[in-house]
Amino acid sequence: MAAVKSQPTRIVIVGGGYVGMYTALGLQKKLRSGEASVTVIDPQPHMTYQPFLPEAAAGSIEPRHVVAPLRKVLKRCHVVTGRATRIEHEKKSVTVELVDGHVEKFEYDVLVSALGAVSRTLPIPGLPDVGIGLKTIGEAIYVRNHVLSRLDQAASTNDAERRKRLLTFTVIGGGFAGIETLAELEDMTRYALRYYEGLKPSDVQWVLVEATNRIMPEVSASLGVYTVHQLEKRGIKCYLDTRVKSMEGGHVVLDDGTEFDSDTVVWTAGMKANPMLRDTDLPLDERGRVRCTAAMQVVGLPGVWAAGDCSAVPDLSRTEEDPNATCVPNAQHAIRQSKLLTKNILASLRGGQPKDYFHKYVGSVAGLGLYKGVADIFGMRFRGFPAWFMHRTYHVMFMPTFNRKFRVLADWTQAFISGREVVALGQLHEPKAEFDRAARS
Template identity: 70%
Template structure:
């Protein structure tokens, strides 16, 4: 007979991204009063819906509308803004660094590792100084302001070499993030040229560099070729089977001998498991991800769970062909795994057996800019406007809370009527600069 706990079970959710927020959201709706307490720890007070970052960067969506405030939606949970730096599951203690530098240790009974991923970088000279990532809403805002400000500077300079450098934009990485960021930002900059008397669309150079022989490996090779062809029609240069050797001072050198200068280098070349996992005693695979069973339980641990980009969860839809197959790092898997994991945690707390995570791959969708897209749904290929519409509809349906859904639809509606705003708010990157100059004068 199971022992009766006198205190609620303490569930600690480390990370407030897709997995962390959706897990906590479902737990607070499933758990009975007094059954368990849920604490969510994340450095940011919000969850970012990353599939909408390209549209936020391009001005089609207000950036605030692609983030969900954790405290607003997790009303029955404890939300702590801080960074987990270490986890000792043997002691059931997590070390948290708070924004003021204070360090606390949080005890727990059940752990949910939802640390997610970070950008996968390479030891390329100049990358740290010149590269701009594309995983956060802050980076989306920075890129929007940066691209538009480069156009403003190019419109005022009389130096042809500097002008060429300012109007050269490079995206490294041909996955979903890279393709959508490239397509949306190029679309925005093309639209912005109508407000510059001396900049034409053909004056700009947009470049995509991909290390493998195809783009968007999640779709069929045929759709990958279609995507490259559509990008080429817009004058975008695509380098496949090509790697970047150096980007020191904005001088980009490719391994095929191509060299050019650029003021804008966007890095979207993959992700890796959050390095915080290195400071834990959780079992990890060769790629640094937490090893999990098909129920999303961490291997060998009944009271620890993980899902999403930081977890190696068996992909039961593929294990017949490949017994070692694990779920890919995607929003589709993260949201579905979070729901299954929350249900399993509740089941175990109530003495029932957890169920395996099993999914049926519906397909993939991607935007190629305003009114253009590609999609594969149930084996059916869709292109152009229908694919773009499906992309928007699908991701809008996955955006949590009616509040955010309504705001995004309103953004789209207003953009359709009044068109997008193309003004750089570059001052936001250093808002005190003018005040400091005035105070010193």
């Protein structure tokens, strides 16, 4: 009598960001035929390479080129476009609300929590109404169109107060995302002004507000000070150790008494683990992240793994000085964790032992606009063009797929030859407005 073939192990990956896509890609390459099936669940049909969002917002990179289509990359995986709303490990099931609105449950044998992080907001009056995030490609496109449309409106008005409000741009949050967004967009507006009669660089005011007494804590204090000086040389007002009290109607009030009107407020003040994790029976720490071992196994739950921004993975490179140290939420850890996570899942499936994640922090790079940057690598500090070149080289190396690397390099080459594109496509946000107007006439 022939032996009954066992069913493939069902691997479900919740989240299609760095960890989700890279882990699925690794499994896709290394799983044996019939060994396991891989299902990736994410509300978006693509993975966004977030370090390039500031350049996409500023027109240095075509927005489509900083996303990787999950179905195209993960050809041997089952991609589900939907939002996971509940994980019940006791039943080994994930509840998903699909894009057409109906709900399905996906059962699993192995689960990977790769839900990532979302913007961390604060109860500041006016923030939900006027704040703009920068975590998704849609937000990057919106910010770009919004900023350029303010230049258009300012060039068309004779009201001095309205023009001042339109040309005052505020970025709240002095981490990497905030500084790179601020620097890239300021670069873009300065470049764009050459095409606007009646607008001068002195008319435009960019403002940075940071609650702590330094920016970009991932780099050395001296590079942080250098960056502030460089931003101020460009006419950017930097408020450090300052908090926003309110921004109702675009009227920004700071806790040092400063008040001004701004028609653009970009919020980049931190992240928090995906709140959906609260609707699971996975163990969470005080910050809402999944508790993990150093091998990225969820504590006390065999067959469940977590990595990236939603996980509390011990940072073995720092546990001697701080026994409770966990890996900071950044792309550097997420990408490296996903590579080891693939190997650990395969080892677990094949009766082996998973290995602990250990990655000593090697440094950070940040772009400050075209040909400008800072880098802190292996204790060595770089500024200006060398740091900017390191920033672009590092990130294009980790951009997924050769196709995307080539497209990004082509965008940079084209921008170098012909300059930035500085046109606002505001109709993207109301695509039917003109048709509706024509239909009513």
